Amino acid sequence: MTPTVLSTLGVGRKARVLDVGGDAQLQQRLLEFGILPGVEVRLVRVAPLGDPIEIEVLGYNLSLRKNEAAHVHIEALP
Amino acid sequence: MTEARPAGESTRNLRRDKHVVALLGNPNTGKSTLFTALTGTRQKIANYPGVTVEAKVGHMQFENTELTVIDLPGTYSLAARSPDERVATEALLGRLDETPKPDGVILVVDASSLDRNLYLATQVLEFGLPSVIALTMVDVAKTRGITIDLEKLSRAIGCPVVAVNAPKGEGLHELKATLHKRLHHPAAPLSLEFPPEFVSAVDALHLKLADLGVTLGYTPTRPEALRLIVDAAGPLFEEAHEAGGSAFDEEFSKLRTQACGGKSAALIEAQARYGRISAWTREARTQEKIEGRTLTDRVDSILTHRLWGTLVFILVMGVIFQSIYTWASPLMDLIESGTKWVGDLVGSNMADGPLKGLIVDGVIGGAGGVLVFLPQILILFLFIAILEDLGYMSRAAFLMDRLMSRFGLTGRSFIPLLSSFACAIPGIMGARVIEDRNTRLTTIFLAPFMSCSARLPVYTVMIAAFVPDQKVLGFVSVQGLTLFAMYWVGVLAAIPTAIVLKKGILKSKITPFLLELPSYKMPRPKAIALTLFEKGGAFVKRAGTIILAVSVIVWALSYFPHSQEITDKWESEREKSSYPLKTGSKLVGEFGVGIYTFEAAAKLPEFQKALAEYKLIGVRYSERIAQIEGELEEGQREREIARAGEIRAEAYTGLQRDLGRYKFLAISEYADAEIWRDERLAEIDSAEAGEHLRNSYMGRMGRTIEPAVKPLGWDWRIAMAAIASFPAREVVIGTLGTIFNLSDADETSEPLRETLQKAKREGSDEKLFSLATGLSVMVFFALCCQCAATLAVMRRETNSWRWPLASFLYMTTLAYFGALVTYQIAHALGG
Numbered sequence: 001m002t003p004t005v006l007s008t009l010g011v012g013r014k015a016r017v018l019d020v021g022g023d024a025q026l027q028q029r030l031l032e033f034g035i036l037p038g039v040e041v042r043l044v045r046v047a048p049l050g051d052p053i054e055i056e057v058l059g060y061n062l063s064l065r066k067n068e069a070a071h072v073h074i075e076a077l078p
Numbered sequence: 079m080t081e082a083r084p085a086g087e088s089t090r091n092l093r094r095d096k097h098v099v100a101l102l103g104n105p106n107t108g109k110s111t112l113f114t115a116l117t118g119t120r121q122k123i124a125n126y127p128g129v130t131v132e133a134k135v136g137h138m139q140f141e142n143t144e145l146t147v148i149d150l151p152g153t154y155s156l157a158a159r160s161p162d163e164r165v166a167t168e169a170l171l172g173r174l175d176e177t178p179k180p181d182g183v184i185l186v187v188d189a190s191s192l193d194r195n196l197y198l199a200t201q202v203l204e205f206g207l208p209s210v211i212a213l214t215m216v217d218v219a220k221t222r223g224i225t226i227d228l229e230k231l232s233r234a235i236g237c238p239v240v241a242v243n244a245p246k247g248e249g250l251h252e253l254k255a256t257l258h259k260r261l262h263h264p265a266a267p268l269s270l271e272f273p274p275e276f277v278s279a280v281d282a283l284h285l286k287l288a289d290l291g292v293t294l295g296y297t298p299t300r301p302e303a304l305r306l307i308v309d310a311a312g313p314l315f316e317e318a319h320e321a322g323g324s325a326f327d328e329e330f331s332k333l334r335t336q337a338c339g340g341k342s343a344a345l346i347e348a349q350a351r352y353g354r355i356s357a358w359t360r361e362a363r364t365q366e367k368i369e370g371r372t373l374t375d376r377v378d379s380i381l382t383h384r385l386w387g388t389l390v391f392i393l394v395m396g397v398i399f400q401s402i403y404t405w406a407s408p409l410m411d412l413i414e415s416g417t418k419w420v421g422d423l424v425g426s427n428m429a430d431g432p433l434k435g436l437i438v439d440g441v442i443g444g445a446g447g448v449l450v451f452l453p454q455i456l457i458l459f460l461f462i463a464i465l466e467d468l469g470y471m472s473r474a475a476f477l478m479d480r481l482m483s484r485f486g487l488t489g490r491s492f493i494p495l496l497s498s499f500a501c502a503i504p505g506i507m508g509a510r511v512i513e514d515r516n517t518r519l520t521t522i523f524l525a526p527f528m529s530c531s532a533r534l535p536v537y538t539v540m541i542a543a544f545v546p547d548q549k550v551l552g553f554v555s556v557q558g559l560t561l562f563a564m565y566w567v568g569v570l571a572a573i574p575t576a577i578v579l580k581k582g583i584l585k586s587k588i589t590p591f592l593l594e595l596p597s598y599k600m601p602r603p604k605a606i607a608l609t610l611f612e613k614g615g616a617f618v619k620r621a622g623t624i625i626l627a628v629s630v631i632v633w634a635l636s637y638f639p640h641s642q643e644i645t646d647k648w649e650s651e652r653e654k655s656s657y658p659l660k661t662g663s664k665l666v667g668e669f670g671v672g673i674y675t676f677e678a679a680a681k682l683p684e685f686q687k688a689l690a691e692y693k694l695i696g697v698r699y700s701e702r703i704a705q706i707e708g709e710l711e712e713g714q715r716e717r718e719i720a721r722a723g724e725i726r727a728e729a730y731t732g733l734q735r736d737l738g739r740y741k742f743l744a745i746s747e748y749a750d751a752e753i754w755r756d757e758r759l760a761e762i763d764s765a766e767a768g769e770h771l772r773n774s775y776m777g778r779m780g781r782t783i784e785p786a787v788k789p790l791g792w793d794w795r796i797a798m799a800a801i802a803s804f805p806a807r808e809v810v811i812g813t814l815g816t817i818f819n820l821s822d823a824d825e826t827s828e829p830l831r832e833t834l835q836k837a838k839r840e841g842s843d844e845k846l847f848s849l850a851t852g853l854s855v856m857v858f859f860a861l862c863c864q865c866a867a868t869l870a871v872m873r874r875e876t877n878s879w880r881w882p883l884a885s886f887l888y889m890t891t892l893a894y895f896g897a898l899v900t901y902q903i904a905h906a907l908g909g
């Protein structure tokens with residue numbers, strides 16, 4: 001599986017988080033919400049206007065903008 | 079008393095058995111429901127100045143223990159960034175004066191998303207405060223196949239876990255009992271596995287803080303030293319930096335580098351916490367595989383669907399918007415007529431004079447002006463509370479975020495702004511849901527740009543009077559188009575304002591739009607009712623006092639100096655109006671020997687009886703006409719009106735036959751004189767009011783600024799109406815009426831429209847209002863912030879006069895130039 005970023009994941013696909021970047025504030029926020037290396041995420045849906053996206057992580061649903069999801073490095077799972 | 083207590087309880091303990099407990103947890107965990115279930119409905123609101131964050135304070139009793147419970151704002155972490163989180167953290171540590179320092183914590187944890195909820199728990203448990211975990215949403219978790227072994231979880235965490243179902247009242251007693259026990263037997267603070275260099279750096283910082291004399295009013299604890307390392311930009315750091323100066327800064331950055339060794343502090347913290355959490359849940363949680371999708375997921379596939387989701391969204395917004403308009407108006411009418419009734423009642427029992435004016439127009443009128451907004455506020459908050467409870471608000475933000483982010487706002491700004499089309503006040507109050515301070519301030523600043531329902535009367539009158547009733551393209555009414563355009567004026571002014579604000583002074587460090595999409599839940603009527611009661615009360619109390627004061631000031635400025643000379647002059651006019659009813663007519667001689675005047679004749683029973691009959695004919699005729707106009711179709715009317723006229727003529731002829739020609743004429747002359755006197759009295763009342771107004775301080779102000787508003791096509795009277803309508807823009811209609819010497823003007827009355835059409839510029843024959851002037855007045859009112867209530871609420875929500883002042887100045891300037899440009903262009907085009 002090639003590493004990529006969360007914003008490019010297809011709807012319904014699952015992925016494992018490899019690394020979380022972004023500025024200090026965004027990074028801390030993402031980590032607190034449970035998006036940290038090793039965690040599995042699933043892309044649930046994309047908003048009708050194309051942004052933001054909804055993901056499932058640690059058993060709950062979270063919405064984030066694509067430019068934020070671009071800082072989450074992942075490897076897509078089959 | 080003491081004897082009745084169980085053994086071991088001393089009087090010293092009895093006195094000490096008062097505790098303060100903080101209720102802390104993530105948003106959407108059912109924390110507020112639990113709070114209400116524990117403490118009942120008698121809650122107090124603690125306001126933290128500077129941030130407009132509120133915490134509720136309630137009380138509960140367990141055995142001999144009095145517990146004060148503080149419901150802190152929902153937060154995901156103690157790393158304080160949003161005002162809500164900052165308050166939660168600071169209040170938990172007892173660093174705020176408004177609420178006492180808690181000596182125990184109830185951690186509210188949602189069983190359906192246990193991991194993320196326990197993150198905050200790990201942070202709190204490190205402080206070692208006696209804590210109990212209240213596990214909510216166990217039933218929701220069960221539907222997802224999640225079972226939690228409370229015993230195992232308690233043992234793993236080292237903190238008692240109690241399952242509660244607040245709406246059903248389950249687990250509350252056990253929660254209280256466990257908390258009670260815990261408060262007397264605290265446990266050791268939680269200790270997590272951080273990397274050794276991190277631990278030693280935290281220990282070093284803990285000691286260094288005391289060395290450097292960084293006291294923060296007390297010596298910071300070790301968990302605080304840890305928070306300092308991970309939140310290098312938090313409030314703790316700011317204070318430590320203040321207290322310790324450059325010596326602290328130097329030492330701090332050295333220790334921080336040492337602690338993290340090239341990694342990010344946030345990552346070290348998150349890994350340590352989530353590492354421990356997964357160890358806990360591995361032991362205590364079993365996850366069954368559930369086939370099929372959850373209910374929330376199925377509902378969401380409709381509600382956030384490209385087509386259906388958008389349709390539902392538009393429908394929901396439409397219903398909210400319509401309800402604010404339509405449900406509120408009968409209630410508003412009721413409040414208005416109630417105010418008028420009270421005013422009349424008080425007025426009729428008071429002698430004329432400034433005191434009566436102050437009480438009736440200033441105080442009662444002002445109070446009515448406050449209360450009249452209440453229905454709209456309550457209706458909007460009813461919807462917001464239901465949608466919030468359901469979980470739809472976060473979906474609405476999810477849908478609209480893309481659109482709003484183009485203007486530097488977020489999805490959460492949409493509903494406050496939309497509702498501002500009904501009234502900016504609930505909109506501004508609704509902006510509380512926006513986490514980021516700058517985005518929230520921008521939203522608050524934009525709210526009054528949306529054309530609220532109070533602008534509608536201004537538009538209606540001006541359009542009816544000056545916009546031609548024509549159609550373009552055969553079906554589009556020009557009047558309707560103008561109204562539509564007025565609504566767009568505000569929006570079009572708001573967009574560049576938003577962009578400039580967000581790029582300039584209210585630039586946010588791009589705040590993450592991380593938004594939890596909680597599972598859908600049934601709304602709780604009790605909690606909603608409580609919210610409505612609170613919001614309504616807060617509005618009446620805070621905004622009310624300011625609006626009342628402003629109303630009284632505006633009243634005083636338009637009442638005084640109230641020269642006696644003017645009063646006397648019109649008093650003598652009043653007397654003159656009854657002269658024709660007193661003087662004689664040779665016809666009255668018919669009523670008897672020695673009767674020379676109407677005054678004398680009016681005392682005779684025969685005269686009175688005849689007059690009553692005469693008047694009755696007129697009354698019956700008008701009643702019939704009103705009936706015809708109300709009931710019949712256009713085509714049938716004319717015939718019926720003619721018929722009514724014939725009946726009246728017949729009745730007069732009959733009366734004349736009974737009385738004799740001369741007596742009949744005398745009666746008819748007398749009745750006409752009465753009508754004339756009544757009309758004249760009404761005229762005098764309004765002329766007197768008009769003259770007093772012209773001579774008042776407000777009138778003088780209007781005349782002073784007249785040169786400035788001339789380019790807008792206005793004269794001093796319009797200027798004065800604009801100034802006087804500062805407390806509430808809809809007042810402008812009444813004020814224009816008074817100024818143009820109309821005694822009773824409201825937006826539907828024909829006379830006001832006609833009077834405005836006929837009004838001439840002073841000292842000339844030129845019409846005051848043209849289409850251009852009408853448009854200029856409308857554009858002014860579309861853009862100005864003439865609403866004391868809005869400004870008062872803005873002050874309350876931002877906790878500073880800076881924002882309402884800036885808003886008023888900015889919008890007034892914008893309104894002035896908008897009206898100027900409108901008038902000049904329309905005038906040049908011949909309007």
